[in-house]
Amino acid sequence: MEQYIIKGGKPLEGEVTIAGAKNAALGILAAAIMTDEKVVIENVPYVSDTITLLKAISNIGATVVYRDKHTVEICGKGIRDDENLAVDDEYIRKIRASYYLIGALLGKYKFANVALPGGCDIGSRPIDLHIKGFEMLGATTEIVTGGRIVARADSLKGAHIYLDTVSVGATINIMLAAALSEGKTTIENAAKEPHIVDVANFLNTMGANIKGAGTDVIRIRGVQKLHGAEYSIIPDQIEAGTFMAMAVATRGNILIKNVIPKHLEAISSKLLEMGATVIEYDDSVRVMADGKLRPTQIKTLPYPGFPTDMQAQMAAALALASGTSIVTESIFENRFRYVSELCRMGAKIRVEGNSAFITGIERYNGARLVASDLRAGAALVIAALAADGFSTIEDIQYIKRGYEEFASKVRELGGEMEIVDSDQEIQKFKLRVG
Numbered sequence: 001m002e003q004y005i006i007k008g009g010k011p012l013e014g015e016v017t018i019a020g021a022k023n024a025a026l027g028i029l030a031a032a033i034m035t036d037e038k039v040v041i042e043n044v045p046y047v048s049d050t051i052t053l054l055k056a057i058s059n060i061g062a063t064v065v066y067r068d069k070h071t072v073e074i075c076g077k078g079i080r081d082d083e084n085l086a087v088d089d090e091y092i093r094k095i096r097a098s099y100y101l102i103g104a105l106l107g108k109y110k111f112a113n114v115a116l117p118g119g120c121d122i123g124s125r126p127i128d129l130h131i132k133g134f135e136m137l138g139a140t141t142e143i144v145t146g147g148r149i150v151a152r153a154d155s156l157k158g159a160h161i162y163l164d165t166v167s168v169g170a171t172i173n174i175m176l177a178a179a180l181s182e183g184k185t186t187i188e189n190a191a192k193e194p195h196i197v198d199v200a201n202f203l204n205t206m207g208a209n210i211k212g213a214g215t216d217v218i219r220i221r222g223v224q225k226l227h228g229a230e231y232s233i234i235p236d237q238i239e240a241g242t243f244m245a246m247a248v249a250t251r252g253n254i255l256i257k258n259v260i261p262k263h264l265e266a267i268s269s270k271l272l273e274m275g276a277t278v279i280e281y282d283d284s285v286r287v288m289a290d291g292k293l294r295p296t297q298i299k300t301l302p303y304p305g306f307p308t309d310m311q312a313q314m315a316a317a318l319a320l321a322s323g324t325s326i327v328t329e330s331i332f333e334n335r336f337r338y339v340s341e342l343c344r345m346g347a348k349i350r351v352e353g354n355s356a357f358i359t360g361i362e363r364y365n366g367a368r369l370v371a372s373d374l375r376a377g378a379a380l381v382i383a384a385l386a387a388d389g390f391s392t393i394e395d396i397q398y399i400k401r402g403y404e405e406f407a408s409k410v411r412e413l414g415g416e417m418e419i420v421d422s423d424q425e426i427q428k429f430k431l432r433v434g
């Protein structure tokens, strides 16, 4: 079974280039099938979530061609537009964002039959707000045997939709369906994440009429048809943030390239509070740290607040600060599953309710670790790179969902990290790095 092996203890130094945003890509790739014309998407991260979504799209009849590793050509013309159109394969259930195919297909064909989404197990992740949105647009929905959701409508009509909770997924999904409905839709209390703006920009490039993305009120005037487009996805805020936290935890100096510094402000300000140096350039950011780190308090919130997807990685760095930090998770209920793993490396962290109380230690010790979800896995990589000695991390399929070439990017920064598949390979690595 594939796992990472890491020898920690070195400050990571050098340059790393960030891939396209996974969560924007998932919305955009789903939206791409809403036209019968050809769409070309650039800067698509080559990670298992996007590869899986593209497989699902191709399984229902769309043409998907990789022009190169990060550029995909999609044509939704061949999708079978009939009652048998069902998105369901053994992979699609594993990714959360399969739900975007409900909005995309419902908008285009007024019918969708999609396996209910899986994704990381970070607490109960309902899709009631998505369903409420589709129903307000005039669709009926039912959960059918086999764990699929079927949504259908004679026609979709614009509506005024208030989201009770700020939800990234529901905002994007309603935007997708409403783009091809009749009349005006308003989404109030919409999520404002950069990837919402990116999906809206992409839809507009295809001929949609969406205004206000990035604010909490999004106005959509439905159009009859969307057309072909070329589009480049924004850089991944969370991949960038992960390398920022890695620079700090290893007391390194990393220039993180291909980023939008504005999207990183919440992360940068916490790293500054910890005593790191953060220098912003037009499309890159340098993060450095040496000496003692200071503790701080973090509370996850919808954008522009501190992203929940960076909570675990920051906790991994804060466990090395001198003093007590408090990290509060306010979006998902089950996002501290990495804590027991960090404690096995020597961290002193106590979880009470939705807060983690972290008392800083000098060093982590390497250990045999298991990733419980994507970002938890990234946190373990950070801790292992800062630790004394060797660590192994199992269940890296979670990490591969969202980090492209993680091990080789770390090696470019001078870190010792490899994917290994057997005890023999582990021994070889140990002999090589000493």
Ligand code: UD1
Residues within 6 Å of the ligand: 023, 024, 026, 096, 097, 124, 125, 126, 127, 128, 129, 130, 131, 165, 166, 167, 168, 169, 170, 191, 308, 309, 331, 332
């Ligand atoms: C998306 C991201 C995920 C990120 C999260 C929060 C994708 C593919 N995933 O997930 O990486 O951690 O945003 O930034 O983009 N909720 C409901 N009912 C719903 C939908 C959500 O109650 O119908 C609740 C959730 O349980 C959660 C909160 O709303 O407490 C936010 O969830 P949401 O923003 O929808 O997260 P996801 O779209 O699942």
